[in-house]
Amino acid sequence: MRNIIKMCKGGVIWKMPTDILNIITRIKLWPISLKALIICMLIDYITGIVVAGVFKKSKKSQGGAIESRVGFKGLCRKGTILLVILVGAQLDNLIGSGFIKNVVTVCYLSNEIISISENISLMGLDTVPIIEHVAKILKKNSNQITNEDMKKEEDKNE
Numbered sequence: 001m002r003n004i005i006k007m008c009k010g011g012v013i014w015k016m017p018t019d020i021l022n023i024i025t026r027i028k029l030w031p032i033s034l035k036a037l038i039i040c041m042l043i044d045y046i047t048g049i050v051v052a053g054v055f056k057k058s059k060k061s062q063g064g065a066i067e068s069r070v071g072f073k074g075l076c077r078k079g080t081i082l083l084v085i086l087v088g089a090q091l092d093n094l095i096g097s098g099f100i101k102n103v104v105t106v107c108y109l110s111n112e113i114i115s116i117s118e119n120i121s122l123m124g125l126d127t128v129p130i131i132e133h134v135a136k137i138l139k140k141n142s143n144q145i146t147n148e149d150m151k152k153e154e155d156k157n158e
Contacts (some may be wrong), residue, residue, distance in 0.1 A: 031098075033105040034085065039077045040112035047119035048074060056123045081108045103142050110139035 052058035
């Protein structure tokens with residue numbers, strides 16, 4: 001706990017996210033959905049650290065405390081999400097669309113928003129129902145779109 005307080009006082013915890021946000025917002029070629037996803041990933045990671053480090057209520061570690069292995073796994077998952085989006089972008093380049101990357105990005109964005117809401121509730125704060133509702137709608141719509149497209153593709157191949 002003392003280390004976390006020292007890092008906050010020294011600006012370590014807040015300087016890095018601010019620098020990352022500055023980089024993300026200055027890159028003009030990234031779609032808004034990708035910027036939103038990366039920002040939500042950052043918020044999710046920070047709120048997860050707070051839940052584990054300060055409140056000791058993490059569902060991902062024994063005793064709810066902060067563990068470096070759990071944090072590393074989280075970063076690996078988030079990195080893999082970005083790789084999956086990269087695969088979607090390459091498929092879009094192959095077929096000449098922007099659809100796949102956008103659907104994948106929105107799907108993962110909705111998961112990040114739901115995770116942020118869960119972290120906020122673990123901190124004892126009230127969640128904002130409209131944000132959770134929109135995240136669930138985005139997730140439902142992205143899953144519905146992909147399922148409908150898969151059915152259409154199957155019908156074409158028969």
